Amino acid sequence: xxxxxxxxxxxxxxxxxxxxxxxxxxxxxxxxxxxxxxxxxxxxxxxxxxxxxxxxxxxxxxxxxxxxxxxxxxxxxxxxxxxxxxxxxxxxxxxxxxxxxxxxxxxxxxxxxxxxxxxxxxxxxxxxxxxxxxxxxxxxxxxxxxxxxxxxxxxxxxxxxxxxxxxxxxxxxxxxxxxxxxxxxxxxxxxxxxxxxxxxxxxxxxxxxxxxxxxx
Amino acid sequence: xxxxxxxxxxxxxxxxxxxxxxxxxxxxxxxxxxxxxxxxxxxxxxxxxxxxxxxxxxxxxxxxxxxxxxxxxxxxxxxxxxxxxxxxxxxxxxxxxxxxxxxxxxxxxxxxxxxxxxxxxxxxxxxxxxxxxxxxxxxxxxxxxxxxxxxxxxxxxxxxxxxxxxxxxxxxxxxxxxxxxxxxxxxxxxxxxxxxxxxxxxxxxxxxxxxxxxxx
Numbered sequence: 049x050x051x052x053x054x055x056x057x058x059x060x061x062x063x064x065x066x067x068x069x070x071x072x073x074x075x076x077x078x079x080x081x082x083x084x085x086x087x088x089x090x091x092x093x094x095x096x097x098x099x100x101x102x103x104x105x106x107x108x109x110x111x112x113x114x115x116x117x118x119x120x121x122x123x124x125x126x127x128x129x130x131x132x133x134x135x136x137x138x139x140x141x142x143x144x145x146x147x148x149x150x151x152x153x154x155x156x157x158x159x160x161x162x163x164x165x166x167x168x169x170x171x172x173x174x175x176x177x178x179x180x181x182x183x184x185x186x187x188x189x190x191x192x193x194x195x196x197x198x199x200x201x202x203x204x205x206x207x208x209x210x211x212x213x214x215x216x217x218x219x220x221x222x223x224x225x226x227x228x229x230x231x232x233x234x235x236x237x238x239x240x241x242x243x244x245x246x247x248x249x250x251x252x253x254x255x256x257x258x259x260x261x262x263x264x
Numbered sequence: 265x266x267x268x269x270x271x272x273x274x275x276x277x278x279x280x281x282x283x284x285x286x287x288x289x290x291x292x293x294x295x296x297x298x299x300x301x302x303x304x305x306x307x308x309x310x311x312x313x314x315x316x317x318x319x320x321x322x323x324x325x326x327x328x329x330x331x332x333x334x335x336x337x338x339x340x341x342x343x344x345x346x347x348x349x350x351x352x353x354x355x356x357x358x359x360x361x362x363x364x365x366x367x368x369x370x371x372x373x374x375x376x377x378x379x380x381x382x383x384x385x386x387x388x389x390x391x392x393x394x395x396x397x398x399x400x401x402x403x404x405x406x407x408x409x410x411x412x413x414x415x416x417x418x419x420x421x422x423x424x425x426x427x428x429x430x431x432x433x434x435x436x437x438x439x440x441x442x443x444x445x446x447x448x449x450x451x452x453x454x455x456x457x458x459x460x461x462x463x464x465x466x467x468x469x470x471x472x473x474x475x476x477x478x479x480x
Contacts, residue, residue, distance in 0.1 A: 084332075087334050088334070089332045089333055089334060090330065090332035090343070091332075111329060111330060113327060114306060114327060114330045114345045116300075116305045116306040116307075116345070117305055118303050118304070118305060127306070127345075129330045129332070129343075179399075182477075183395075183399065261398075
């Protein structure tokens with residue numbers, strides 16, 4: 049099991065890597081991961097290992113792909129089921145102590161050479177995220193519960209890697225009717241404080257039942 | 265490895281099932297599948313087993329999901345990597361002889377009780393197909409190489425399970441510029457013979473490079 053953990057801060061889309069404490073690839077950076085325990089479902093393995101290695105829990109987690117290329121691992125564990133997780137970095141910036149030597153966030157354009165085929169797994173996850181964020185409301189997982197629209201737009205701009213027109217974006221996202229406009233504004237900001245919004249999963253679920261398609 | 269094979273004829277979306285020749289679940293219908301051989305990648309396993317059990321080869325095949333719920337299989341093979349395949353039924357209506365007792369196509373609304381958790385795997389595949397067909401040009405895999413627009417519309421109507429407005433559909437699909445209009449019309453039809461079209465993968469690839477998103 050290997051897991052690609054995405055976070056997003058003001059600068060960039062980030063990936064969580066751990067430095068391997070043992071052979072093979074000792075000292076090299078790798079995706080967090082580990083082996084299943086008998087009788088454990090794979091998603092449970094993913095959540096357990098993620099918490100053990102990085103302290104992260106209760107995060108968005110979804111299966112990515114099962115890699116089975118013979119030769120992908122010098123040991124005998126040839127097949128790995130991979131997951132990806134989306135994390136709100138403002139809450140999880142500090143990583144708890146871990147099994148692994150060390151854990152750190154890397155900018156997606158600044159990833160070191162990874163152990164095993166983890167570079168390939170990471171690229172697969174990045175592609176999945178880019179595709180899925182346009183049709184599923186998963187981008188909110190990268191944000192705090194209450195956020196200004198500027199931050200939501202930044203999620204899309206950083207993941208899709210292109211500029212988005214501010215007026216069109218606001219019009220589109222607000223017309224979907226899945227955001228609650230709050231009676232609150234940002235605090236502790238140097239610029240003019242913006243209105244805060246919240247994603248309303250119940251509204252979203254109701255709309256999906258009526259045949260609505262989320263789409264940015 | 266288990267594989268959900270979809271086909272489409274004039275009546276309905278169809279699923280290919282095999283009747284199990286051995287225990288457990290002997291005599292019950294199940295998805296085609298089998299076990300990996302050492303040193304074989306999983307997609308190779310899927311293609312090999314599909315050919316052995318159903319005679320199908322060179323079909324569209326994509327990984328679906330890895331199921332690992334403890335207790336999903338009464339034997340010890342708890343984890344299964346599943347795939348789904350899309351087949352042009354007009355070419356593959358007749359199934360070759362097989363490993364399994366027998367193989368047959370079932371309408372998606374007329375599926376018998378399946379062995380193991382195959383009913384669950386089938387529903388997962390059906391959902392994936394419904395989601396993916398709107399954003400990826402995979403529907404063409406269910407059609408012959410040359411087809412009238414009426415047949416393409418039927419692919420979407422049967423998979424999405426709703427009526428689609430004919431004029432809007434034609435306008436949308438033709439405006440994407442990924443179909444070649446041929447100098448040929450249908451033959452052997454009782455109604456007025458319609459113009460034939462072909463999906464042009466090179467045009468599609470060029471458009472994707474320019475940032476175009478396929479979308480129905």
